[in-house]
Amino acid sequence: MRVVSLVIAVSTVVGAVGCTDEQDELSDSSQGLVSDNRLSVNRLAVNRLAVNRLAVNRLAVNRLAVNRLSANLSSMSDLLATEEGQELLGYIVSCALPEGTVLEAKDPVTGDPLEFFGGLGLATRWLDKALDKKGKRWVSACLYARVNLHDVTVPISMRGPHRGLVTTPEELTGWTKQEGAFYGDYFRPLSEPIEWIACRGKDQAAGEAGGLSERDCAEPDPANPGKTMCGFTYAGDCGDYEPPQSARACRKFSQHGYWAACRDSTDFGASNNNGGHGSHDDDDDDGDHDHDDDNAHNHHSGCSGRATYHQVITTFTQP
Amino acid sequence: MRSALVSLLVLIGCGQPQPTGTDGSLGGDGMPGDDADVPTVDSPPNAACPNWCVENLAGVTSLLYGVAAVSPSEAFVVGDGGVILHRRDNAWTRMTSGTTQHLRGVWAASPTDVWAVGHAGTILRYNGTSWSAVTGVTTSDCVAVWGSGPSDVWVASSGRANHWNGSQWTYNSVTGTLLGLSGTGANDVWLATENGYLKHYTGTTWGTVMPAGGGAQTFAVLALPGVVWTGNITPGSETLRYNGTAWTPHGTSSTIFQSYFGTEANNVWAAGSAKVGHWTGTTWEITVPAGNTNNLWGVSGSGRDVYVVGSGGTILHHN
Numbered sequence: 098m099r100v101v102s103l104v105i106a107v108s109t110v111v112g113a114v115g116c117t118d119e120q121d122e123l124s125d126s127s128q129g130l131v132s133d134n135r136l137s138v139n140r141l142a143v144n145r146l147a148v149n150r151l152a153v154n155r156l157a158v159n160r161l162a163v164n165r166l167s168a169n170l171s172s173m174s175d176l177l178a179t180e181e182g183q184e185l186l187g188y189i190v191s192c193a194l195p196e197g198t199v200l201e202a203k204d205p206v207t208g209d210p211l212e213f214f215g216g217l218g219l220a221t222r223w224l225d226k227a228l229d230k231k232g233k234r235w236v237s238a239c240l241y242a243r244v245n246l247h248d249v250t251v252p253i254s255m256r257g258p259h260r261g262l263v264t265t266p267e268e269l270t271g272w273t274k275q276e277g278a279f280y281g282d283y284f285r286p287l288s289e290p291i292e293w294i295a296c297r298g299k300d301q302a303a304g305e306a307g308g309l310s311e312r313d314c315a316e317p318d319p320a321n322p323g324k325t326m327c328g329f330t331y332a333g334d335c336g337d338y339e340p341p342q343s344a345r346a347c348r349k350f351s352q353h354g355y356w357a358a359c360r361d362s363t364d365f366g367a368s369n370n371n372g373g374h375g376s377h378d379d380d381d382d383d384g385d386h387d388h389d390d391d392n393a394h395n396h397h398s399g400c401s402g403r404a405t406y407h408q409v410i411t412t413f414t415q416p
Numbered sequence: 417m418r419s420a421l422v423s424l425l426v427l428i429g430c431g432q433p434q435p436t437g438t439d440g441s442l443g444g445d446g447m448p449g450d451d452a453d454v455p456t457v458d459s460p461p462n463a464a465c466p467n468w469c470v471e472n473l474a475g476v477t478s479l480l481y482g483v484a485a486v487s488p489s490e491a492f493v494v495g496d497g498g499v500i501l502h503r504r505d506n507a508w509t510r511m512t513s514g515t516t517q518h519l520r521g522v523w524a525a526s527p528t529d530v531w532a533v534g535h536a537g538t539i540l541r542y543n544g545t546s547w548s549a550v551t552g553v554t555t556s557d558c559v560a561v562w563g564s565g566p567s568d569v570w571v572a573s574s575g576r577a578n579h580w581n582g583s584q585w586t587y588n589s590v591t592g593t594l595l596g597l598s599g600t601g602a603n604d605v606w607l608a609t610e611n612g613y614l615k616h617y618t619g620t621t622w623g624t625v626m627p628a629g630g631g632a633q634t635f636a637v638l639a640l641p642g643v644v645w646t647g648n649i650t651p652g653s654e655t656l657r658y659n660g661t662a663w664t665p666h667g668t669s670s671t672i673f674q675s676y677f678g679t680e681a682n683n684v685w686a687a688g689s690a691k692v693g694h695w696t697g698t699t700w701e702i703t704v705p706a707g708n709t710n711n712l713w714g715v716s717g718s719g720r721d722v723y724v725v726g727s728g729g730t731i732l733h734h735n
Contacts, residue, residue, distance in 0.1 A: 180575030187611040204589035211591045252672045267651040271670040
C-alpha cells in the first residue's frame with residue numbers, strides 16, 4: 098500500500114490543512130490513491146466495514162478539542178496531549194480521510210512518532226480546507242456509528258450515500274442484521290448541545306440477535322425516554338416496520354440498502370408501498386455520492402420545520 | 417486462605433476427576449507453591465460432551481472477555497464488572513478481584529503469577545493467594561496483557577504500550593485503538609489495533625506493519641515462532657498468516673475472530689462471533705460450539721484443552 102504522508106509538527110501551531118502548496122499536492126495525490134485503491138476492490142476492510150470500540154464518553158470528553166480541530170488544526174495538540182484524545186483522533190482520521198493517507202505527529206510527552214491512518218474518506222477535502230458542514234455531518238455519523246457501549250469490537254457494515262460507503266455483494270449478503278441509522282452534528286458550537294441522533298433499524302426493533310447483542314446505540318433506553326442506550330437522541334424507528342404504525346424517522350430506504358433523509362423524531366407519515374421499511378425510492382437518493390461541497394443538505398420540511406439529515410449512516414451486523 | 421477468595425463455587429457437571437499427584441497435575445490443597453509445577457497432562461476425554469462442554473458458572477451472566485489457561489485443567493477468566501473466575505479441581509469459582517471495572521485481558525506467567533487488566537487503568541496481579549492492584553501505571557483503559565516472563569510484561573492501554581521489566585514501568589505511545597497483544601519473546605511483541613494496523617516491537621521501538629491484503633483494523637494477533645496470525649474484515653481473507661516472508665490470506669466464511677490461541681503453527685484456535693475456528697495447517701475448520709449463540713471474545717488453552725469465553729457468562733471447554 099502506498100502511503101501519503103502529511104507531517105504535522107505538533108510543537109508548531111499549524112493552520113488549516115491545505116494552506117500550503119505542499120499540502121495541496123498531498124491532497125491531490127491522496128485523491129488519486131483513493132481511486133487506485135477502490136479499483137483494487139480491497140475496500141471492505143476500511144471503506145465499507147468498520148469496527149466500533151469508541152467509548153461513548155470520549156466523544157463528550159473530547160468535544161472541545163474536536164470542535165477546535167474542525168476550525169483550526171492548531172488545536173490538534175489538545176487531542177494529542179492525552180491517550181484518549183489520540184485514540185479519538187484515530188477514529189476521526191479513519192472516518193474523514195481516505196485509505197492511503199497518513200497523518201504523522203509526535204507524542205508531545207514521549208516524542209514517540211504517531212500515525213493516524215485514513216480509511217473511509219468521508220471528508221477528504223478536510224485535507225485542503227476547513228471541514229465543511231457536509232463533512233462535519235459525515236464524520237459525525239461515522240463516529241456515532243462506531244460507538245460501542247460495551248467497549249467491545251463488533252464488526253459492522255456502514256452504508257450510506259457516499260462513495261466511501263459503497264457496498265459489495267459479499268458485504269450485502271454477509272452483514273444482514275439492520276441495527277439502525279446514525280446522524281447529527283458533533284461539531285456544533287460549544288454553546289449548543291451535541292447533535293447526535295439514532296433511529297432504530299428493522300432488526301434491532303425485532304429484538305437483539307447475532308451481532309446486535311453488543312450493539313445498543315440505536316436501542317431506546319427505557320430508563321431515559323427520548324435517548325438511546327448510548328445517550329444519543331432517539332428518533333424512533335427508522336421505518337414503519339409494523340404497519341399500520343405510520344410514524345418513522347426516515348423518509349426512505351434506498352435501493353442501495355440504507356436509510357436516507359432522516360429526522361430526529363418520527364416525523365414522516367405513512368409510507369406508500371414500502372414493504373415495511375419506508376418509501377423505497379429507485380432514484381440515486383440525493384445524489385450525495387461524494388459531492389463533498391458546502392451544500393448544507395439540511396432541508397427543512399414545510400410541515401414540521403425539522404431538519405432532515407442526508408448524511409446518514411446505516412449499520413448492519415452479521416447474523 | 418483460598419476459601420476467603422471464593423464467593424461462589426460450582427462443580428463442573430460434565431467434568432471428570434482431575435489427575436493429581438505424580439503426574440505433575442494439580443492437586444493438593446491449593447496453597448501457593450502447589451501450582452508451581454504446571455501439569456502437562458491433558459484432561460481426560462469427557463464422554464458427556466466429547467466435543468465442547470458448557471461450563472458456565474451459575475449466577476455469572478457477565479460478558480466474559482479474556483481467558484488464560486495455565487494447565488489443561490486450570491484457567492483464569494476475566495470480564496465485565498470486575499469478574500474473575502478460576503478453574504481448578506474441575507470447578508469454576510469466582511474470585512475476589514477488588515474491582516468493579518470491566519476487565520479485558522488476562523495473562524499468566526504461572527499459576528501463581530497472573531495479570532488481569534481493565535478499564536480506568538486497572539491492573540491486577542495474582543500471587544497464588546489473592547489479587548492486588550498495581551497502581552500508578554496509567555489511568556486509561558487497559559485492554560490486553562501479555563508477557564514473555566514475570567519480568568517482561570506488556571500492558572496495552574489507550575494509546576500506550578506499558579512495559580514492566582520486573583522493577584519499573586515504562587511506556588511507548590502507540591496510535592490506534594489497541595486490541596490485542598502477543599509475542600514470542602522480549603524482542604518480538606505484536607499489537608493488534610483498530611485504525612492502526614499491526615504494531616511490532618523488536619526491542620527498542622514499536623513500528624507499524626501493514627499486512628498485505630489487510631486493513632487498518634486487525635482485531636487480534638497471535639505470534640508463534642516463525643508465524644504471525646491476525647485478522648481483518650475482508651471477505652475471503654478474514655485471517656492473515658505471516659510465515660516470516662509474506663502474508664497469506666485465509667478465509668473463514670465471514671467469521672471475524674476476536675482472539676487467537678496456539679502453541680504450534682498448525683494447531684491454532686480462534687474465537688469470534690458465536691463461532692470457533694481451528695487451524696490444522698491448511699484451512700480453518702469453523703464450528704458453532706455446543707449450540708452457542710453468544711458472541712465469543714477470548715480463547716486460550718493448554719495441551720489438548722481449549723477454553724473459550726463470551727457474552728452472557730459463556731464458558732466453553734474442549735478436550
